[in-house]
Amino acid sequence: MRASRFLLFSIGEHELWHYHTLSVVLRTLTWSLNALFEGVHPTLDVHGKSLPPHLQKVAGTLITSTALCFCVTEIRGDWSWHKKLWRFWKTSWVGKKMCHWCRAESTGCWEGLYWNLTESSSWVDKEFTLEEFMEERLPPYGICI
Ligand SMILES: [Zn+2]
Numbered sequence: 132m133r134a135s136r137f138l139l140f141s142i143g144e145h146e147l148w149h150y151h152t153l154s155v156v157l158r159t160l161t162w163s164l165n166a167l168f169e170g171v172h173p174t175l176d177v178h179g180k181s182l183p184p185h186l187q188k189v190a191g192t193l194i195t196s197t198a199l200c201f202c203v204t205e206i207r208g209d210w211s212w213h214k215k216l217w218r219f220w221k222t223s224w225v226g227k228k229m230c231h232w233c234r235a236e237s238t239g240c241w242e243g244l245y246w247n248l249t250e251s252s253s254w255v256d257k258e259f260t261l262e263e264f265m266e267e268r269l270p271p272y273g274i275c276i
Contacts (some may be wrong), residue, residue, distance in 0.1 A: 133171055136207075150218055165200035170194050202264055220270045232258050 137179040140156055147153065162177040174190040176182050182190055205217065213219075214231075222228045229237045235245035235254040259267065
């Protein structure tokens, strides 16, 4: 189990420049991990440009001689990390939209209140679909570089 989890990146929170630092790191990690998934050394760099000479030598060749295949299956972390990573849009534990996974609210009509656990609730057992999550909880800017 321990051999299935790898630390890929570490940085002090005080070293982050807003969300930009994580965007750059995640783009590079995605490029690299996609190559591991495909099992082939990339032919272009992370920005779609020519590789430096030492990487051009292996471009297009198999990464390993065995049939290993790597795949990202989970991004683990506590709520503080997930809030920083996903930049949940206009949600806060102390705000009106206080849940990142559904439409429960801290104020407003009875149907939407997070303490309404009755059948009249508009959010119980109605977590977002992937598409709803992306549309309602991810920020409308700064996703791609
Ligand atoms: Zn919720």
